[in-house]
Amino acid sequence: MATDATQPTPATRTELDSPFDSTFLKKLEYLYIISKKLFRERVKGERRAAARGTSVEFRDYRSYSRGDDFRYIDWNIFRRMEKLLIKLYEEEQEHNITLIVDTSRSMDFGSPSKVLYAKQVAAALAYIGLANHDRVSLATFTDRVTNVLPIVRGKGQIWNVFRFLELPSPEDDRRTAIADVCREIALKSRRSGIVILLSDFFDSRPDAIEDALKQFLHRKYDVYALHVVDRDEEEPPMRGEINLIDAETGELREVSVDAHTLTKYREAFASYCGEIESFCRSRGIVYLRANTSKIFDDLVLRVFREGGFLD
């Protein structure tokens, strides 16, 4: 059951305990200034559409990836350089930015926790969107949509965004059902825009991730998949006889972990992430993997630029 977030007064917040305090806000301001230097200012609809722009103003090239529309391949370039490049065009319009944050139990894992990391990134993106006069909405989910912040606009709404992200996750069973959640959000949206999905993409259904992302693709969204991982998930610090318990399902695995097992685990984890990335690339979805061990502010600029989110 989704509940609309109220707008609590600033006095109700406890800034001392909150990760979204004034210091964090200064970081966001800094990030915004940096991003402004990277782009030419626009009063309205300043953000470009990263793909499938329909205006005639040419913007840039990017490399072809599987699933791209053949019509946008620049064949002249191919003939001269034998490289497949996709032409990008400016699409100037007012954007709806929807930030969807996974708050399931698996996101509590890590130090800092993946959910906190995802919320900080969501806050940063929301701030940049609000500052660019885009319409920003947020949602958190587990096996359902737990909280929704309706569309807000204007830089001053950032505090509402902070309060929304500080709302605690429900204590009940917090499994992940990402496909159902995305279908619900997509159905309720009246107009398409940008969807940024922040999750660890651990779902009990093997094909749930693909189903979830397809919901937005069918409704002409520009989809960004931000895969949040923790260092301990990539390199589990464990040895010996261990009972592994799944944080969401409570399933038990009795394993004997040694160096050989860990090597196999690293290969399996890389394979899992690679499958998601490959799917996203094939469907034109921008896929970014964010490790919680990396510094947050640097990451927003560096990783997002590499992924084409800001550039």
Add this chain to the structure above:
Amino acid sequence: MRFFAPAGLAFLGVLVPIIILYILRLRRRTQVVSTVAIWDRVFKREVQSALWRKIKRIISLILHLAIAAIIALAIARPVLSDKLVPQRVVVVLDASASMTAGLGAAPLARIIASPNGAAMTSDEESGALRGERTRFEAAIDLVRAQVLDLSVEDRMMIVRSGPRPEVLAPMTGEKEALLRALDLARPGQAEGDLRAAIELAFAACRSEQALVELGRPDDGAATDAPREGDPEFEVLVLSDGAAGSLAARVLATEEGGGAGEDAGAAGDDPPDAPPAAAPVDVLGPEPLAELVPERTRVVYVPLGSARAPNLAVTAFSARRLPRAVGDLTQVSADFEVLVTVENFGDTEAVAQCEIHLDGVLFDPIGERVFPPGEEVSLPVRTLTLRHGGVLEMRLESEGDALAADDRAFAVIPEVEPASVLLVQAVPDLFLSNALANDTDVRVEGLDPGGWPPSKTYDVTIFEGWIPEKLPPGNLVLIAPRGKSNPFDIEESFDAPVIKDWDREHPLLSYVVLEDVVFLKAQRIDALPKTGGWSRIAEAFRGPLVLVSDDARRRIAYFSFAFTETDLVLRPSFPILVSNLVQWLREKGQRSQEESVPTGSIARVRMAADEPPEEPPGEAGEETEPTLVGVEEPVTVVRPDGTLDSLVATDGTTLLTQTEQTGIYVFIPGRPGEVEIWERARAGGSSSDERLAAMRAVTDLGSIGFLRAVLEARFDEVEEGGDGAVRGRSWPSSYRFLAANLLSDRESDVGARAALGIGEVVVAEPEPRSNRELQLTLLWIVLVLLVCEWVLYNIGVF
């Protein structure tokens, strides 16, 4: 099963903590992870069933407990024996020449006889003892297996039975030391003294038994009574039995079992026992069985076949022939070569016989047939040799069992002319001419005024005059007058008539004194007590010829002048002069053996002359200083080309290691100097050639050195037209020694089935009765660890 260290079983207590650890291991650490989906990929969804996991744990626990229990057993040192008895084994390893024969293929009758008389026979031979290996190699392998079977409490001693018993390893339990001693053991080409080796083994057992008795606590009981836990003693004899007298062998062959009934304690033989199995004491006339220490078991392992074909040179020597009639030379240059060959096999044998002189074929005797069991003398043509040389007899036949007796060597010494100084008061042409006509004499004259001479001579002849002091060396005094005369001469007597003379004395051999006219002679009434004087020609009124032969020198004294007798006109005179020089010079010749049996101790005289020795109590005579303890380095080149360093004390050196057949060359100097000098001598005289030769010595080593020396010598040997073989002499300082086996009992290589010392005769020694299982248990632990590792990894990969 018994345990050497039962306290080690306390290690079983480790089973308790293993079980505790096993229970603790079941409490796994719990770890919450964001998802188990990735881990499911790791294990490829081969999630082991709970039942299999439980079974695996139980099997793992059982394996761990088994490993710990076996380790505890190993610490307790279990042995497979009803009684826990340490053993003391003395191995007698026969290293005589016959042990270099092959094992042979003929089956050896095997007798297992116990000291109490029970016996069994078998015609089977152990396969391990058959094949192409020599008997000695088989013995080494058997001893090595015995060493590996020793338990920690066991001790072993290894005695090599060569010409003299040699302890290769003292009584020890260190297997490394015993194996190292076996690696260094080599068979010889000499007769072995097996009896002495066995007696040494018995003595070692008695000594060990005494130590055991001394180590007992003083509890009032008799210390010499055997107690439980005392070690068992065993003498293990590994031999072919070719060590006894020939008579005993013949007796055993002819009389079969009857000959050995009273020898040893082998007991009654079964009716079908083969004759060779008769327990005859082949180790000497005194029964060795009576010397066996108490509580000592004697085990004899016969090696080799009872019958083996073998041709052997049993005698080889070169004898100088007497001088022919009319030959006035001092020493004959003709040699008669004696060769006998015996066939020790059961069948007729054919062999190619050759005699070589200094490596060159001298007499190709040719192919000869040798009947079984017979000794045949071979005709060899007379050898005429003025210079020294090395004779070698070679015998080549197919299927010969022993190679060491197929070759024999003889050294022919070089004839050196005798140096004679003639000091005459009045010239005597008869004596001068007689000496000058002897080709083996170099005579020099000297007037009494020129005395003393500047050098020494083999013989000094004073005729009518003697110096005030007699010089050292062999002397001839002819009617001398003077203070130094050994006799008190106061008067002479006229016309002495010969009464008798010693015809057997070498000085008067072929000399006829009958009817010889003497004008006068010195009257000698009494002979001095010292000097060993004796009369060999006597007239009615006094002696005419006297001789002195003591340890130092010889003196011939003529009481008549040669110018006052008609003896100088008779044919006997030149014979007398020749005899005189020959008899006297024998005293100064090198008294060394030129051929010795292998294994004997050889005494070699390196100096040209015997050291002067002073007769005790001869006052008033000036003596030369005696050389005592003067040591000079000597290098001996062995037949295999290896060099060894010896010391010659007062000109004489002793060589104890003569177990190789062949020629031993003794060269003054140290080995390094000798190599370079000899090589340079063989290579040439220029400085470049010498330098090249020195480098070649470094490259070739000792073997190359010997080959180069011998080739250089043999190249210069040639045969003259008169049949005499001429060759260049070796340097006079070199000495040669031939060592030959020439042993009937070693050449008769048929292995004997019993030694007659009350032994247990087996074809293969039994493994130690109290063999420890420690190593076996550790191997089992290793296998269990591998099983545990495999079990642990099931399901991981």
